[in-house]
Amino acid sequence: MAQVTFNIWRGEGNNGSFKEYTTEVSEGMVVLDAVHEIQIEQAPDLGVRWNCKAGKCGSCSAEINGMPKLMCMTRLSSLDLEKPVTVEPMKAFPLVKDLVTDVSWNYEAKMAIKPFKPRKPDAPDGTWRMAQEDVERAQEFRKCIECFLCQDVCHVLRDHHEHDKYIGPAMLVKAAAFEMHPLDVENRIPDLKNEHGIGFCNITKCCTKVCPEHITITDNAIIPLKESVVDEFYDPLTKLFRIFKSKK
Amino acid sequence: MTDRYTTHEYDVLIIGAGGAGLRAAIEAASMGDSVGVVCKSLLGKAHTVMAEGGMAASMGNVDDRDNWKVHFADTMRGGQYLNNCMMAEHHAKEAASCVHELESWGALFDRTKEGKILQRNFGGHKYPRLAHVGDRTGLEMIRTLQDHGIHHGIDFHMEVTVTNLLIDGNKVVGAFAYEREKGRFILFKAKAIVIATGGFGRAFKITSNSWEYTGDGQTLAYDAGADLLDMEFVQFHPTGMVWPPSVRGILVTEGVRGEGGILTNSEGKRFMFEDVPPLYRSSTADNEEEGWRYVTGDKDANRPPELLTRDHVARKIVKEVKAGRGSEHGGAYLDIAWIKEKIKDSETHIKKKLPSMYHQFKELAGVDITKEKMEVGPTTHYAMGGIRVDSETQMTTVEGLFACGECAAGLHGANRLGGNSLSDLLVFGKRAGAHAAKFATAIDTFSAIDSKEVDSLVTQALAPVDRTEGENPYKIQQDLQETMQDLAGISRSEAGLNEAMEHIRGYAKRAENAHAPGNREYNPGWHTALDLHNLLTVSEAMCLSAEQRTESRGGHFREEYPEKSKEGSTYNTVVRKAKDGSMEVERVPVVPQTDEMKQIIEANE
């Protein structure tokens, strides 16, 4: 048992400041536990989202000591408790209150992606046959828990606020999940270029580093999608070159 | 004062956006009705997202001896024959097509060698039956329904909580809700309403359930005059995490045991081989070797005792702990690492089959499950009991009010088999959506709603924030959770239940004076205060039902009556609101089985 100090962002809309809370912590606690402890004992109206407390629902995203993380999966033992621990809301979205941000833009961005469209069933009974290895390729992207931490760190959204023009890494992961679905026959490539702004991504890989599901966002989702865009729209030479490369 | 709330109108209003609510919404919308969905959290965060192991459907892809009849018989046996047999039949017959439908909407299940949907073993299921995606099946299901549903013209109201239903005579006409963000109020006028709000695990201290599971739907229905059924049957899942304290209760999927995980005590003994219940003796392995052969697909082998039904496994663990043979922190050991004796590269195998369990233990407990044993113990997990519905239409005893998913009762009887919930959501979500849409279509106009009534609901809802002083709602919730955990949990007695009800009455008094400091904007203290009524109502219903069942069966265990009684198999428990406002309890006869059902059950003993 020890006393630990937390600096938690309190406020609504554009107004707010850090407030200091000291609470008792015990073995194995995660940041979300401490926030709850503070909520029960000292600040009942402290706004925070959570559901599963096990890294499965993607509700509890926040910035802990400046790092975008899930509060329920950040053990206090992984932090320096000698100094106050700062907990603040994500920056790429408008603040609702305290640790809660308005992430509704993400849901709208997703609506713009063309939905899944399967090929005709393979068997007379209306079912399909797929190989496990083909399934696994798309499954990586389907692990996404929609925590939006990758959106939070992407400079195109966070610093340049291009929300109208760019759907961000999380939604590119979604597009990749559909595009690489073994049954899908829809073509989303023109949209990725024209509507979803995939060109804004300059492959800094910050998104990949924060994904709690360890999805290799940049290398496995965005780069292959970018390559498809290039194949479809540009230089036939590049296309040729790529074919040679892949045959090597 | 009309600006105290805004109004929306829908043919069908769905309360809840888990698997059941989303499936119902899709069905109702595709029949052409206008549909609104409300949920307490953001879309895609409902409990369904947490489901791990899989969904049960007798597709027979792994063992072709499986068919709906075997699934039906397994479900009935698991439920100790208190199930609504008609619902169990619909479920067993329709689950497979619902899984295929989900695949056609984009769900990507793990595959067999032939490229079909792979199925895994789970407790109480005779054959490998659970379609799954590693151990994140619920995520696959909710995301598929969500991504499919958003293109159906459905209105989603996220972070909106329904607190009251509006009734005209015996017919539902609307719902009253508040939104979290600004604390504004909404009146929904509807021709039909589907409740799909999930369970009430938050009534207990140790639970795998989130803050959302406060028994809202059950209470909304009860307050509207509907019957609740089987409220004494709560499932205590045998394997929740026990250490460190902050993660106590978080679920460890049964899939661990399905993949060969074994339970041992502090003496290293596999205690599950003792006390196998008579109903399952002939289908349980006699020795460790046979158990292993079963989990690796040997069709002649019987299942290991770790895969017996959840009620039994949970009580066996409690027994070991009480006998002083528990694990270091008061549970049992669950060991999957041992399979390294049997298969090459078990580390990769475990990580692939149980990826989120691997992460969960690594990150939350500092345990590497490919090398070390886990510590596990019972955790409150699932509500078999809930809103009583018609087995054909899912309509409650209130007209136009439907229920499906975990908040509804009937399918699972006294104990639910793992994997039968996710399939339940699809089968009965679809049915509820269709029948609600049909019901709504037959109604021409929206019923008038008395604005005075709505105004008084606004005032009532605001009371905890308007009060200038009063009690901390979190404390009342915590006290209730302690009470239910100690007196109405895995082991119950008449004295204990009476004491619990005494406490509940006290908490209800305290709740009337709960105070949430701060304003209406995103104020969890206020929301907690409003949830109290629901938690208290379902807790009382649980105690009352548990008290009148003087036997032990499935999830319900009575210290004075440790055995099943003959009479106990003949009735279900119903709770409803009496005219004087008190809670009354009644026994109703179990839905009789047809001759064909009896034959099926006999043939699959």
Ligand SMILES: Cc1cc2nc3c(=O)[nH]c(=O)nc-3n(C[C@H](O)[C@H](O)[C@H](O)COP(=O)(O)OP(=O)(O)OC[C@H]3O[C@@H](n4cnc5c(N)ncnc54)[C@H](O)[C@@H]3O)c2cc1C
């Ligand atoms: C950790 C865990 C693992 C599980 N694993 C499995 C498994 O492997 N296989 C299986 O079959 N089952 C499993 N289960 C059980 C299964 O996941 C649940 O029973 C099921 O998901 C419940 O679905 P539902 O649609 O009924 O409700 P939920 O998914 O819980 O959805 C309830 C919805 O209702 C909303 N709601 C509640 N109250 C209100 C209100 N007052 N106003 C507005 N909205 C409201 C909530 O916001 C939510 O959207 C598991 C459960 C847990 C907790």
Ligand code: SF4
């Ligand atoms: S790699 Fe692209 S998407 Fe990811 S953070 Fe960088 S710019 Fe954004």
Ligand code: SF4
């Ligand atoms: S891709 Fe990863 S970081 Fe981005 S939303 Fe999904 S889970 Fe979160």
Ligand code: FES
């Ligand atoms: S609470 Fe679900 S991810 Fe943290």
